[in-house]
Amino acid sequence: MQTNLRKELIEIFSLNKDQYISGQKISEQLGCTRTAVWKHIDQLRKEGYHLEAVRNKGYKMTEVPDQLTESTIAFGLKTKVIGKHIVLKEKVTSTQKVARELVHSGAEEGTVVIADRQTDGRGRLSRAWDSPKGAGLWMSLILRPQIPIQQMPQLTLLTAVAIVQACEQVAGVNTQIKWPNDILINGKKVVGILTELEAEADQVHAVIVGIGINVNQRLEHFPDSLKETASSLLIESGQTQSRRTLLQVVLKNIEKLYDQYLLYGFKPIKLLWESYAISLNSRVKVNTLQGSFEGIATGINDEGVLLLKKDDGQVERVYSADIKIL
Template sequence: MTHSHSQATILKLFREADREFVSGARISAALGVSRTAVWKQIGQLRQLGYQIEAAPAKGYRLLQAPDVLLAAEVQNELGTACIGREVVFYSETDSTNLRVHELGKSGVAEGVVVIADAQNAGRGRMGRSWLSPPGVNLYLSVLLRPAIAPRHACHLTFLSAVAVARTVAAVGEVTPQVKWPNDILVNGRKLAGLLNELDAETDRIRYLVLGIGVNLNMAAEQFPDDLRYPATSLLLERGEPVSRQRFTRTLLRTLDELYGLYRRSGFAPIMAAWQAYFDLVGRQVEVDCQEYRLRGKVAGLGEDGALLLELADGRTERVLAGDVRPL
C-alpha cells in the first residue's frame, strides 16, 4: 500500500470512528502492516498538523485536522465523474504543471490532479514566476485528453477561468471578474492565474495541462513589492480565511461539471458563462503584445476566444495573446 493510500485509510478510520478511539490492531490490520509501521504513519500525520491522541490499550483518536490538501481530504465525498479520479499531493515540488507533463507523457488517463502545498519554481504566463508560499494558497494542475483540434485548446483556458470564478463567488463570497485571457480579479486586483499548456501533433492533442494558482489565505506582507500587477487574496478581500479543502473540492466539482458540458455542448455555453464575468466590452484598453502595443476599444470576443479590438482608424484587430490594461 502506498504512503498516500495508508494516510487515506487511517483518516477514513478516524472519520468513521467520529472522535472515538481506533485500536492500533484495527489500523494495523486495515493497512496490512506492523504496529510499529502504524506508529510511524501516525507520526507523519502529526507532522502535517493532525492532532492525534494515543492512549495505551485504547489506540488512537483524531482530535483536530489541519486544512491541508492531502489526496484523502480532497477526495473525501468529492463525487466527480472525471476530474479528481486520482489526486497526487506534494508538500513541495518545482511546479505542478511539470509533474502533470510527466504523467501526460507516461500515458495516465485524464482527470488526474496534482496539488502542491508549495512550489519552488511556480510559473506564470510569458515565462514569469508565480510566488508559491506553503500553507496558504492553492496550486494545482489537471491532466486532460480532450478529443479536439489543437487550435481549440484555448477553449479550456476559458473553461478553467469560469470554474475558478464560480468557486471564488461560491466559497469566497466575493464578486470576481475575468481578465482576458486568463486571470481572475477581485476589485481590480489579481486573485488567480491560469497557465494551460499542451502537447500536440498537427491534428490532435496528446494531452493538455490546466494549471491553476489561487491566492486564498495569503497575508498582505507575504506579497512581494515588485509585482507587475496589484494582487490580492480571499483572506484580504473577506477579512477572514477560507477552507482550502472546501475551495479545492468545490473547484474540482465545478471543473468536472463544465468539462462534461463542454464535451456535450461545445464552446458556446462556456464562452457565454465567461462573458458574464468580463466587464471590459466597450472600454478603452491597452494591450501589451510583448513586441508591440495596441490601443483601442474592446468590441468583444471572437468565436475562438480572440480579443476583438476596435482601433482608432476603425479597423478591428484580433488579438490572440497579450496583457490587457484598462485605460
Template sequence: MTERTETLLSVLAELKRRRGEAVSGNELAASLGISRTAVWKHIHTLRSRGYLIESLPKKGYRLTALSRTLRPEEVLPLLQTRFLGRSYDYHESIGSTNDRAMDLARHGAPHGTTVVAEEQTAGRGRLRRPWHSPKGMGLYFSMILRPDMPPRHGPESTLVTALALARCLRAQWALDARIKWPNDVLISGKKVAGILTEMQSDPDRIQFLVVGVGVNVLHREEDLPAEALYPATSVALEWERVRKEADAPWDISRAHVLAAFLNTMEELYERYVEKGLASLRDDLKNLSAVLGRWVCIQAAERTLEGTARDLTDRGGLVVETPDGRRETVWVGDILHLRHAQAAQE
C-alpha cells in the same frame, strides 16, 4: 484510490462525524471490517499528517483538530466529480506542478489527473514569470486533460478554467470574481489567480493539455508580492470584507476552495467538450473584467490599444482601436486596464 487510502478516509470520516466524542478502537474496527491494529496504524498515519487525535484510556480516540493541508483525505471526500481529481498526486513541496503533470501525462496518466502541492519552489505563469507560492497559503495545482480536439482549440481550456474559478468564487463565497482575458481572475480589480495551459499534440489532434492554476487563498497583505503587473489580493482578504457586511461565519479553507473548483470545472468542461466554447460565450462575456474597458495589449512583438468590445466564439478578444478599426487578438497580455472614458480623456 487504493484500499488502504479508502480505509484511511473512512476512519477519518467517522472521527469527523463524532468530533469531540471518543470513538473506541473496537467500534472503528467492527464498522470498517479491519483489525484494531489496523485502526491504530491509521490513527498514527493521520497524526503524522497534522490531525490532533487524543487517545483516551478505556474510551478510544477523539479528534480535536483538523489538518489544514490539501492531502487527499481532506479533498477527496468533498468531490462530486467522476474524473477530475480522482487521480490525485499530492506533494508537500515541488518545483512546479505543471512540470510534474507534463511528465505524468507523457507516461500515460489518466484524463483528470490532478497534481497538487502545498508549495512550489519554481512556480511560473505565462512567459515564465515567477508565481509566488508560499507553503500553506494558496492553491497550486495542475490538471491533465485529454480532449479529442485539434490543437487550435487547446488555448480555449484556459478560458473554461477561468470561468469555472470565477463561478466557484461567486457561488460559494459571494465574491465579485471576474475574468481578465485570457488567463487571470480578478476580485475588485486585483489579481487573485492565474492560469497556465501547456499542450502536447500531433499535427491534427491534442495528445494532452496540462492546465496549471495558482490561487491566492489564505494570503495576508504581507504575504502578497509587492511588485507585480497587477495589484494582488486573496480569497481570504476579499471574503473578510464580504463577511463583515453579511455577518457570515468564517468558512474559508483551501480544501473547500479546491474541491468547489474541481466540481464546477468538471461540469463546465463537459459542456465545453460537447458543445464548444460558443456555448459558454455569454457566461464569459457576463463575467469579463475587460469588455467595455480600455486595454493596452502586448501581442507578439507589437502593442495594441483600444476598447475591448467582444469575445468571439473561439475566445478571441475583439478590440476597437481609436481610429474605429476592430481587431481580434488571440494571444496576448493585457498590460493596462482602465475605464474607456477615462483612458480617452
C-alpha cells in the same frame, strides 16, 4: 496504518457522509477485525479528523483537518474524473513540470498535481509566480480532450469561469475576469491560469491547466513589487479560507463545465465567461510582442480569441497580449 486501508476507510466515510456506519460493517468492508477498525479510527482522530461515535449506530465523520492530503481531499470530493487521481508534493520546482512528466508517462485525464510550495512557479510567458508554502493552491490538471488545437485557448476561459464561481461560492467575494486569464477581486489579481499544450497538428495529446490561487497570504507576505496589484482571498474576504474546500469546489466546477463543453461546445462557456469579464466593451490598450495598440474590446470569438475594434473600424483578432483597461 496502511495507505490503502486508510484510503478505503476515508472512502467509506465519504460515501456515507451524513449517516452512521457500524464498526461491524466497516470491518467487513475493509476485511479486518473490529479492533483494527477501532485503531484506525483512533489514529484518524489523532490526525485531526472528527468522528462521532454513537452506541448501536456506529461512526460518522463530521470534520476533516484542513490540510491537503489524499484523504482530506477525497473526503467530500464530488467529481467523477477530475481530481480522482491526486499527486501531492511538498515542494516542486513547478507543478506544470511534474504534470508534463506525468503526461509523458501516460497519466490519465483528470490527474491533478498539487504542491504545498513551488520554488519556480510560472505564469504566462514564463513570468515568475510567487508560490509560498501552504498559502495558496498551486496545482496542475491534466486533460486529454479530443479537440482541434485551435480550440485549446477555450480551456483557459473555461477554467477561469470555474474558478470565479468557486471564489464566489467559497469566499463570497465578487470576482471578475480580465482577458485572457487574470482573475481579479476588487481590481487585484488573486488567481493566475497557465494552459499548456502538447499536440500534433490535428490531435491534442494533453492540455495541462496550471492554476495558482492566492488563498491565505496577508498583504505583508507579498513581495513589494506585487503589493499594489496582487491580493488573496483572505485579504479580500477578510477571513481565512479552507484550501481544501476551495480545491474541491474548483475541481467540481471544472468537471461540470468540462462535461458541458465536451457535450455542447464552447457556446455555454462563452456566455458565462462574458458575464464575468470586465474588459468587454471597454477601451483597452493591448500590448503584444509585435507592438501596442488601442481599441474597444468587443468580445471573444468562438475560439476564445479577443476581438478588438480599432479606431479605424477594423476588427483585429488578438491571440496573445496583456491588456490594460483605459
